[in-house]
Amino acid sequence: MTIKVGVQGALGQMGQEVMKAVIAAPDLSLVGGCDVKAKDSSLMIGSIYVPLSADPRKLLDKTKPDILVDFSLATAVPQTAEIAAKAGVSIVIGTTGLNPQVLSRLEELAKEHRIGIMVAPNFALGAVIMMELAKTAAKYLDWAEIIELHHEKKADAPSGTSIATARGMAAAREKPFESPAGEIEHKSRGEEFYGVPIHSVRLPGLVAHQEVIFGALGQTLTIRHDTTSRESFMPGVLLAIREMASRKGEFIFGLDKLLGF
Numbered sequence: 001m002t003i004k005v006g007v008q009g010a011l012g013q014m015g016q017e018v019m020k021a022v023i024a025a026p027d028l029s030l031v032g033g034c035d036v037k038a039k040d041s042s043l044m045i046g047s048i049y050v051p052l053s054a055d056p057r058k059l060l061d062k063t064k065p066d067i068l069v070d071f072s073l074a075t076a077v078p079q080t081a082e083i084a085a086k087a088g089v090s091i092v093i094g095t096t097g098l099n100p101q102v103l104s105r106l107e108e109l110a111k112e113h114r115i116g117i118m119v120a121p122n123f124a125l126g127a128v129i130m131m132e133l134a135k136t137a138a139k140y141l142d143w144a145e146i147i148e149l150h151h152e153k154k155a156d157a158p159s160g161t162s163i164a165t166a167r168g169m170a171a172a173r174e175k176p177f178e179s180p181a182g183e184i185e186h187k188s189r190g191e192e193f194y195g196v197p198i199h200s201v202r203l204p205g206l207v208a209h210q211e212v213i214f215g216a217l218g219q220t221l222t223i224r225h226d227t228t229s230r231e232s233f234m235p236g237v238l239l240a241i242r243e244m245a246s247r248k249g250e251f252i253f254g255l256d257k258l259l260g261f
């Protein structure tokens with residue numbers, strides 16, 4: 001059976017990549033795109049006309065997707081999710097910067113409306129492995145900091161990946177990470193999440209990169225992941241679409257859950 005897919009944030013960097021990947025997948029059908037700057041019209045991708053709208057309600061009514069993939073802006077997600085859930089459409093969300101209240105509401109929506117909802121801060125396999133390796137290292141090494149580096153157009157900071165990494169690292173330990181004794185709050189020391197300082201770099205020329213650096217007596221361990229192209233996210237996004245189409249009533253956070261980690 002073909003899974004019908006709509007894309008929110010369709011005119012953005014990720015949205016365009018997702019639409020290409022969906023068109024290329026034989027078991028998926030791209031039925032439409034939605035974006036704040038779209039006019040009610042259509043977009044030609046290769047030889048396919050994709051209906052576009054600025055209004056997710058209109059798009060869902062007109063194109064009736066099974067799944068809506070969202071790569072837009074954190075502030076857009078709550079409203080889009082309510083609309084999709086009421087229409088019985090499952091949702092795969094890559095948008096980062098969602099706060100815990102929004103995540104809880106998404107969990108409720110999945111159950112209330114018997115739809116699948118997945119939120120993943122990073123769909124690249126290498127990034128998921130980096131997060132898993134960081135959890136392992138965090139069990140043994142007492143000092144850690146994260147540096148995340150992204151393109152200059154990124155809206156949120158720190159990245160969703162870095163916050164999820166810090167959360168996983170802290171959960172893997174029995175005690176908090178160490179930090180310098182009597183440290184004064186210097187702005188340049190980054191912002192702490194789950195006891196791990198995170199430093200954000202934004203520069204043209206970068207795509208998405210992260211280093212998790214552990215320290216111990218006489219040694220450091222650096223785990224680094226580099227995204228050099230947004231194609232890296234597509235196998236993960238397609239896996240999530242295929243899985244969430246049939247996981248009615250389930251809320252899943254993180255691609256690791258679908259990869260059996």
Ligand SMILES: NC(=O)C1=CN([C@@H]2O[C@H](COP(=O)(O)OP(=O)(O)OC[C@H]3O[C@@H](n4cnc5c(N)ncnc54)[C@H](OP(=O)(O)O)[C@@H]3O)[C@@H](O)[C@H]2O)C=CC1
Nearest residue numbers: 009011012013014035036072073076094095096121122123
């Ligand atoms: N989970 C993952 O693996 C990944 C997640 N991301 C995340 O995905 C999101 C998008 O990234 P990226 O594609 O680079 O960003 P872009 O800014 O390129 O794309 C976002 C698109 O959404 C549009 N948009 C903004 N507000 C709304 C709204 N209210 N309704 C509909 N569309 C809206 C933007 O329009 P406008 O330009 O006018 O604002 C833009 O066209 C970010 O949160 C990013 O962190 C990115 C890469 C991988």
Ligand SMILES: O=C(O)C1=N[C@H](C(=O)O)C[C@H](O)C1
Nearest residue numbers: 096121122154159160161208
């Ligand atoms: O905005 C991006 O580009 C990315 N955002 C995600 C994040 O915030 O972690 C995933 C990846 O780092 C690319």
